[in-house]
Amino acid sequence: MVVINFIIENILTQASITISLIAMLGLILQKKSVGQVISGSLKTLLGFQVLSAGSSIIVGSLTYFGEIFNEGFKMQGIIPSIEAINGQAMNELGLGRDIALTFLAIFVFNILIARFTKWKYIFLTGQAILWMATMTTVFGYFSGLRGILLILVGGFVGGVFAVAMPAVAQPFIRKITGSNDIALGHFCTIGYLFEAGVAWLVGERGENKKSVEDLKLPKAFEFLQDTYLSVMVVMVPLYVVTALFAGEEFGATLSGNQNYVMFAFLQAIQFVVGVYVLLAGVRLLLGEIVPAFRGIAMKLVPNAIPALDCPVFFPYSPNAVILGFITTTIGTILAMFILPTFGLAMILPGMLTNFFAGGTAGIFGNAVGGRRGAIIGGIAHGFFITLLPALLVTIFNSMGFINATATDVDTVAAALLYAWLLSPILKAF
DSSP: OHHHHHHIIIIITOHHHHHHHHHHHHHHHTTOOHHHHHHHHHHHHHHHHHHHHHHHHHHHHHHHHHHHHHHHTTOOSBOOOHHHHHHHHHHTSOOHHHHHHHHHHHHHHHHHHHHHSSOOEEEOOHHHHHHHHHHHHHHHHHTTOOHHHHHHHHHHHHHHHHHHHHHHHHHHHHHHHSSSSOEEOOTTHHHHHHHHHHHHHHSOOGGGOOOGGGOOOOGGGGGGGSHHHHHHHHHHHHHHHHHHHHOHHHHHHHHTTSOHHHHHHHHHHHHHHHHHHHHHHHHHHHHHHHHHHHHHHHHTSTTOEEEEOGGGGGGGSHHHHHHHHHHHHHHHHHHHHHGGGGTOOOBOOOHHHHHHHHHHHHHHHHHHHHHHHHHHHHHHHHHHHHHHHHHHHHHHHHTTOTTOOOOOHHHHHHHHHIIIIIHHHHHHO
16 A cells, blocks of 8 residues: 555656656657657656646736635635545545545556547546546445445546546547647546537637637737737736735735735736746647657557646637636636525635636637637636536535535536436445
């Protein structure tokens, strides 16, 4: 068990190590020279670390924005946190070992399903698999499963999600990237498909379809064709105005000795810096992992496709990412006020989810329904990703997780699958 815990904690959940080891394996299977194996593995590691550094900068900036947003608009409610559920499950229920083994089982089932079915996707976002393992273990435990059965059922359910979600998203990914070399490995895929569906219903079609990426601006504003400048023009007023609503007294608690408005301005710039670093990492990573993965595709799982985290797709449609972030945030705010009128819990907008999941959903909405599809679909997406966690709150309360819920909609869907279908069946026997 000590060895397994070491592998999970230091290798499998460390996505940069996992992906660089997979790149190394792929290069070895292609019988590349020692120098090429070392170079490819290290560049993959470097690319992922640069990508992670960009994500960290964005997370820091959005964490600040979330605090002034909640204070500025006096919001109170439940903050979704799968991390809190994971901690309570391990510390109070003693499910740490079961979650770890379920994590491994999901990996194994993923590879077996990819090897022996037409779904050839290898899910490489380790952190997302950990959250899926947490949900399947907790809900399996409260369904009455114990021991090896708890792990095998959780591993199978998670393994199916790990190949099914990239598979159903792949037609859209081919349209977005123009190739079949990579897939989407992010457990918010049901939300992306939901936005794509709404965009198809209400969006532009045929000759009337206009991409967010093809905006034509007056000559004086042509500088906004630059992705980073356009992001800056959107984010700076968003941060500064929100800081003004939060007020100087609260703003100063976060800015220290610096003027709170200037601090908000610089945090917005930090966000843009994070996007710049993240996209640089994506370009470096893709240049190495795709060729290296061909070795695995040829030997272990023929025709396998790597399913990668959502920021990998941001460079393909950067304007849609920002539009998706803003429209999803609008949708989550609307849902926050509307859902309690139907007796559901008030769920606070999560800025990290709104950016990473909302941005990716914006790419889907734009690809399917153009500008109108991305705008209306984005608002609907924000409402949808708030509704599902709200449905989970009552179930979690009955399990002893008071006022807790999760964010990623695929893991929420897995939890509801247990609560509404598997649990009644298992308890009937």
